[in-house]
Amino acid sequence: MKLPVQNARDIPPRSGAEVRALALAVQANLVMLRLAECRRRGIAPEDHEIQVAPPGAVRALREMLLAPETISALGDPQLHLLLHEVWGQFCLLLWLFSQGNTADASLAHLPEDAEMHCATAIEAKLFEVHAVLWRMLFELRLRHDAAYAASPACDADRSLGEGIPAQALGKPVAEATNEEIIVTLHEYVGMLVTLRWVLDPQADWFDPHLREVAEKPF
Numbered sequence: 001m002k003l004p005v006q007n008a009r010d011i012p013p014r015s016g017a018e019v020r021a022l023a024l025a026v027q028a029n030l031v032m033l034r035l036a037e038c039r040r041r042g043i044a045p046e047d048h049e050i051q052v053a054p055p056g057a058v059r060a061l062r063e064m065l066l067a068p069e070t071i072s073a074l075g076d077p078q079l080h081l082l083l084h085e086v087w088g089q090f091c092l093l094l095w096l097f098s099q100g101n102t103a104d105a106s107l108a109h110l111p112e113d114a115e116m117h118c119a120t121a122i123e124a125k126l127f128e129v130h131a132v133l134w135r136m137l138f139e140l141r142l143r144h145d146a147a148y149a150a151s152p153a154c155d156a157d158r159s160l161g162e163g164i165p166a167q168a169l170g171k172p173v174a175e176a177t178n179e180e181i182i183v184t185l186h187e188y189v190g191m192l193v194t195l196r197w198v199l200d201p202q203a204d205w206f207d208p209h210l211r212e213v214a215e216k217p218f
Contacts, residue, residue, distance in 0.1 A: 021060035023107035033083040055108035088190025133188040134217035135166040
């Protein structure tokens with residue numbers, strides 16, 4: 001799939017210092033959510049499918065940390081989906097700093113001169129993430145909206161979707177269950193929010209517009 005790449009933005013992305021601060025807050029949130037799910041499932045943290053180490057003290061962007069009472073108020077399904085959304089944020093930040101995605105990956109000890117991908121690469125990643133997210137939403141709509149599935153609009157969208165290679169938990173999206181798609185969809189939402197926040201220094205992390213998906217993939 002070829003994705004369009006916009007011209008470089010007039011405003012540069014956020015500084016490495018800002019994004020490193022975000023990385024610590026995201027990793028801390030991921031640790032808290034994972035521990036909460038382990039307690040509810042009655043399993044040891046080392047047996048959870050997501051492995052991540054505590055990042056240590058978070059001194060900047062503390063307003064991005066999840067409050068314990070917020071986590072406690074979540075139902076089990078909501079907790080699981082939020083965990084995967086934050087996992088998407090974490091994986092995107094690993095990519096951003098070229099840290100790989102391994103079982104022992106951590107963002108806690110990035111050096112002050114750690115380089116991010118350039119703005120052009122971040123833009124391209126944004127187009128890719130948005131397109132895959134759109135493809136998953138299309139698949140769910142195709143399955144659950146009979147009127148849309150029979151419409152000319154669906155035929156046009158199907159042609160677009162055929163050019164987007166999307167997987168949900170390792171399966172082609174067309175072969176995945178609804179539950180597998182929804183979990184993966186939340187991971188991509190986490191990636192989308194992170195990319196848009198990094199690219200726009202004026203963006204508010206909690207702005208719901210960062211989560212929006214356009215009517216067309218690109």
